Amino acid sequence: MSASAEKVDVFQAIADPTRREVLRLLAEKELPISAITSHFPISRTAVVKHLHILADADLVTGQKVGREKIYRLHPGPLTEVKQWLSFYEQFWNNKLSMLKHLVETDGDTELTIVQTKPDQQKK
Amino acid sequence: MSASAEKVDVFQAIADPTRREVLRLLAEKELPISAITSHFPISRTAVVKHLHILADADLVTGQKVGREKIYRLHPGPLTEVKQWLSFYEQFWNNKLSMLKHLVETDGDTELTIVQTKPDQQKK
DNA sequence: TTTACATAAAACCAAAAGGTGTTATATCAT
């Protein structure tokens, strides 16, 4: 259904700084190719290649309107990155988990952390 | 201080599936190079290159112990990815923001959304 | 119907990425 159906990995799509900047631009508003190109020091052809990669990762969609092709942001696939990240958040969100991680990965110690209820506020 | 000080971008470091798998392994526990290698179908040399890239992105640290070099996860730089993502979360966390985005990027309409207090429940 | 505009498609190129194999060096166990 999509143009190339080449299925680019979203992690790879966002690896390039130019492509991240394109996403940021499209987050503000939809833009035709030439308007996008004007924000970069590279050729329009190069920008189009980046757009194709983003489209193959389903991060943008392009629709032809007259002689222009309008691209817009399609942020859905970023949830995959968010999910991936959430696994690692335990290592910095929770100081206890971090401690546990530090201790356990530093040798063969095994820890079990029992987090007691916080004290009731008795104002 | 670090081996190469080549400063690899974290987005690029996590772009490769093999490197993401390495991170996942090291999240469980620290491992020497050979133990990491045994999880992949590629050569130890190739794994070492991936480890160097991860180390240059400050996502792992390696410390020599005897004749082994033990690598461990250093998840700090992932916060940069999290921060980057948080900008785009508005587009899927909040249905109203999403609607606003859809409408505004679809033409030159300008919208202001006023979210009224939810109705008091009057059971 | 020209002329200008906006994109598309193709050929090409240099550098980086991801991989290999070989050789050397340090450490642990006999």
Next chain:
DNA sequence: ATGATATAACACCTTTTGGTTTTATGTAAA
């Protein structure tokens, strides 16, 4: 001391990436 283990350092190869220029095609406007 010797041999096995674990890593380091090279040299090399192939494919992908990010970029270029050139040529063609479709659309809008004069």
